[in-house]
Amino acid sequence: MxxxxxxxxxxxxxxxxxxxxxxxxxxxxxxxxxxxxxxxxxxxxxxxxxxxxxxxxxxxxxxxxxxxxxxxxxxxxxxxxxxxxxxxxxxxxxxxxxxxxxxxxxxxxxxxxxxLQGSLSNFAAGVLIIMFRPFRIGDVIDAGGQIGKVMEIGVLVTVMHSPDNKKIIMPNSSIMAGCITNITANDTRRVDMTVGVSYSDDLDKVQNVILDVLNADDRILNDPAPQVEVSELADSSVNFVVRPWAKTSDYWGVFFDFQKTIKQRLDKEGVSIPFPQQDVYMHNVDSSAS
Structure with a gap:
């Protein structure tokens, strides 16, 4: 013990x-x-x-x-x-x-x-965007199937605002993988429009009327001079191509105002603007003869 x-x-x-x-x-x-x-x-x-x-x-x-x-x-x-x-x-x-x-x-x-190979490709694409500068912050671009104003260029993504004010966040690789259209890169743009008139109208008169409408608009530039020419003999109309130049900021204002003004002016001058129509002919069939 x-x-x-x-x-x-x-x-x-x-x-x-x-x-x-x-x-x-x-x-x-x-x-x-x-x-x-x-x-x-x-x-x-x-x-x-x-x-x-x-x-x-x-x-x-x-x-x-x-x-x-x-x-x-x-x-x-x-x-x-x-x-x-x-x-x-x-x-x-x-x-x-x-x-x-x-x-x-x-x-x-x-x-x-x-x-994260996708993220690395986005990073590399961001570096390329910064190096080559196809667009800047504030530009309106068409890239990757989206149109919008560039608000931010990040390391991996680019942020844009669409024309109807939607926020678009797009990977940089999607932007660099395709065609990039910088809509606001230049100070001036050509406004492409078409005006169709009847075959029975005086083409010289129509051309002068269109030029008068363009010359009355101060937003349209004189250099380059606006172009108004017959472009197509369509099925039901003679089409004029109208190509004035304006500042990039005035593009949509010129486009929309011209549509209204030219219609009112052609109506005043007695020039008809044809629209698609179809003639239907009905024949009576003698039932007894059949």
């Missing part, structure tokens, strides 16, 4: 942690806590500095009248690159080996890149 009590006492004494061990554990905890605290401070201050740098670069580029698309795209890239550096610095303070972390991030980046 005495031997069992002595064995139990020895086991209990062996389980008691020595003061030196406790001090070592406390030191490790304190050191790690300080490192974590330093890492948090590095991350918070680093993020604040990166934001300041991004805003400073944006203001400097705006003062130099840099393309807004380039400002948005460039500052985004700079922000993400600097934030990666801040994260690496904070991780190194905690105890992570930077080289190992970079290797892990590289492997993870490769895996993510393979999984």
């Amino acid at each position: 005495a031997q069992e009590e002595s064995a139990t006492t020895q086991e209990a004494s062996s389980t008691i942690i020595s003061p030196e061990t406790i001090e070592k554990i406390q030191g490790i905890i304190v050191d790690n806590a300080l490192n974590v605290l330093y890492a948090i401070v590095i991350f918070v201050i680093g993020k604040w500095i990166v934001s300041m740098v991004r805003n400073g670069i944006r203001k400097a580029m705006e003062k130099r009248n840099v393309d807004p698309a380039l400002i948005s795209f460039g500052t985004s890239i700079i922000y993400y690159v600097l934030m990666i550096c801040v994260i690496l610095a904070a991780a190194q303070q905690v105890g992570f080996q930077t080289t190992s972390l970079v290797a892990i991030l590289g492997a993870a980046g490769l895996a993510v890149g393979l999984a």
Whole structure:
């Protein structure tokens, strides 16, 4: 019995942690806590500095009248690159080996890149848009089957507003994959219209009437001169092609106003505008003869 009590006492004494061990554990905890605290401070201050740098670069580029698309795209890239550096610095303070972390991030980046090939193609297309500038913010374009005003050129997508004020978010790869028509790139545009008159009307008179209507509109440019010519001898009408030039901002105003004005003027001049019609002839059949 005495031997069992002595064995139990020895086991209990062996389980008691020595003061030196406790001090070592406390030191490790304190050191790690300080490192974590330093890492948090590095991350918070680093993020604040990166934001300041991004805003400073944006203001400097705006003062130099840099393309807004380039400002948005460039500052985004700079922000993400600097934030990666801040994260690496904070991780190194905690105890992570930077080289190992970079290797892990590289492997993870490769895996993510393979999984997000579409996003990478959108990113590459965004870089091409910024480099070649087929359009700018504020331009009206026809691309990827959509027509709208460009509001933002992002890293992965381009944001447009349609003529009826719908927000269109289109991947950059869809834009660069096809034809891009920049509708407002030039200051002037040609307004293509067609006027059809009857075969019985005086064609010279009609041509002069159309020219008078065009010359009365101050929005129509004299150089290049408007073109009014007979373009087609259709089934029921003689068609004139009407091609005046106007400022791009006046395009739709000229187009819509001309349709109304030319109709009123031709009616006043006694010129008829034919419309599709069909003549039906009915014959009486003698039932007795049949």
